[in-house]
Amino acid sequence: MLTRIHNRLGQFSKTEEKIARYILNHAELIPNMTTKELAEKAEVSEASVIRFSKSIGIGSFKAFKIALAQELAVGDEEYISDFSIVHKKDSPYDLFQKVVHVNKGAIELLASSLDKKELERAVNVLKEARRVLFFGVGGSAIAAVDSLYKFTKLGFQTEFNHDFHYMLSLITHLNEKDVFVAISMSGKTKDVMDLVQFAKKKGATVIAITNISKSPLYKQADIRLATPTVEKDFRSGSITSRMTQLTVIDTLYISLFNTIGKHVLEQYQEAREEVVKLRR
Structure with missing residues (x-):
């Protein structure tokens, strides 16, 4: 330009x-x-x-x-x-x-890059989900871990594990009431794509957090939360892509908390009190 x-x-x-x-x-x-x-x-x-x-x-x-x-x-x-x-x-x-x-x-x-309607669809699907699995590899795994922490606080039955075979064993129990959230900057990571295809086979809704550049993951997903293309594959570390992924996760978390938060306030307060007791 x-x-x-x-x-x-x-x-x-x-x-x-x-x-x-x-x-x-x-x-x-x-x-x-x-x-x-x-x-x-x-x-x-x-x-x-x-x-x-x-x-x-x-x-x-x-x-x-x-x-x-x-x-x-x-x-x-x-x-x-x-x-x-x-x-x-x-x-x-x-x-x-x-x-x-x-x-x-x-x-x-x-x-x-983030589509308003796709974001609303993602929140609505997650709100009704029986179980939510997150998966990402490398830098994207950081966003998956953050998702696990935040969604667990909301009372969701949530899972994430770095082990591909462990995730396969979890996906066998999924059905149309469940959600698989795939996180990948390139949208080409083989482990992510293999799990996505298996989750779709089991009937789960697949939400992708991936680049807007029409990656394989973007095309496979049922709901696409598109992040901007701000990095190349050859780099010394995931910097800006991680930031955009975490921002999407924060948005989903806050949106869901805004919707169902009143039902978990008591648990939030209880956890808060225990955290205070554990401070040294």
Whole structure:
């Protein structure tokens, strides 16, 4: 996106060039701006900002902001998570700032990739579930563990285990009243896909938390909670993808607590009292 704008600098009108130069010099600010704010900063009209978005092949300013935010998130993510990081001279605090920036950008992109209706379907299905199984491998396993903890607090019959064969033994007991939540950034992990296919065979509803890039898991799932594509497969660690996955889990947890929370408040309080007693 930024390269496209830079390469066309000599082709823009004077008004478009003012907008383009402001964007190139303040790219990290644009995703959080309104058309009015950008117009004021670039000293042009709002209509000119809208026309600029269309002139570079983007249908609207909103779509332009999403595309730019994704470009910035991926670019910074590569900088801090691929193996070229060993050649950088940034201080720990510089890297902290970059991590904050890319995580914030990824979560903002999640607001665009997550479909409202799919989220509502997921909450409704989970609310009525007899049993909920979570599964993820590698970095995605962190989100599965977090899910296990949160859903157990809500009183759900919940399971997660790193062992593939153990999960297979659990899935044999599933039926149409149960839910299998598959978590995978790439949506291509063989263990995840094998368990998904088995869960579907048993009649369970499959909810996928995976990238919006139409992965195999995205296509197999009954309900798709799509996360933005903010990482490449070759990286030194799951950073932004983990953040988006945890945000989806938190949303499901809070939504369910909002719906059924009054039925478990007594248990919440009891657990809280026991935690306080165990403090040293």
